[in-house]
Amino acid sequence: MNIALTHRTGGYYNREQVIGKDGDFTTAPEISGFYGAIVGLWCLHVWQQLGSPKHWNIVELGPGRGTLMHDVLHQLKRKECFPTVWLLETSKTLRQQQKECLASYPQKKFWLTPREGHELVTQENRAEPTSWHGDNPTVFIANEFFDCFPVEQVSCVRDDDQMWQWFQRCVARENNKFVWDTRPISAEKAKTLLCASMRTTIEQEKERHLSSRFSVECRPYDALWIQALGEWVTKHSGAIFICDYGYEAQNPKKANDTIQAIRGGAKASPLDHPGTADITAHVDFGALQRELAEYVDSTVCSQGQFLLDLGIIELLQMKSIATTPHQAADWAQGVHRLVAPEQMGWIFKTLTAISPSKKP
Secondary structure: OHHHHHOOOOOHHHOOOOEOOOOOEOOHHHHOHHHHHHHHHHHHHHHHHOOOOOOOEEEEEOOOOOHHHHHHHHHHHHOOOOOEEEEEOOOHHHHHHHHHHOOOOOOOEEEEOHHHHHHHHHOOOOOOOOHHHOOOOEEEEEEOOHHHOOOEEEEEEEOOOOOEEEEEEEEEEEOOEEEEEEEEEOHHHHHHHHHHOOOOOHHHHHHHHOOOEEEEEEOHHHHHHHHHHHHHHHHHOEEEEEEEEEEOOOOOOOOOOOOEEEEOOEEEOOOOOOOOOEEEOOEEHHHHHHHHOOOOOOEEEEHHHHHHHOOHHHHHHHHHOOOOHHHHHHHHHHHHHHHOHHHHHOOEEEEEEEEOOOOO
């Protein structure tokens, strides 16, 4: 997944047009500006909760074309609130689009690769000076960021001797094509994958499935990021906003293989022409919340509930008064797509966490 998405020359995210109406998929900020407006209002609330600091940071992980950050900064600008902006982006193509999208905002802006950003958050190989390393509160935004992390899929079968045999799903080459394959792994290897993915122990997995055969999808990279973010906001104060499609409690029948690919707005095989399709997997929000609990309390709810609770309908109604009926109807259609359970309202989840300011 990582090679197919981020390779310097053949990676999917380095293609010219991948997001938006002319791309392969669209995200909530691209569907409706009301999404970014609500996230901006949430950031404003966080800023006030942190004591309205003069110096603070907003860090967006995987900013896409810059649309969400544009709408967030628009809301903050109305309150004369000007944070330093950090954008973690691996694609040179998207970086250029982000720079063009955000050119009109006066805030200082810095671009880093996700690897560089993770090193900064964890304070590994840190190079002074940079404002992110100071004690300034930091708000982290991750909209459809975690879903592109590589996953591991392991399965377990109980043989005739009542012994458990573990297997790992992998990709092989056959007749000049990529195909799915499996290879045996040790119980120790399986345990490592489960633990690194914030999952339960092998024994708990066996009890949970209550069968002689089961599969588990593991997300080891999620743990690296959520631990780093949790530690940062706890030490320096700040907040975390994550929105992605996923689940709160893993259903063994539905969440053991969620890898999917989108090309031209339609589903495609993840193994068909790597680098030409967006490959993602559902995010385990229950695991994120459990891991984050060591650092800060968090709330998980559906995207629809989050937007409704923060007043997206009221904002829509207020803005619609001063526009044309056609524009108002278009806005309403976009908001409906974001909040309706049968659209994006239920399958997409949000996680929010605020760590109080350590300054008096």
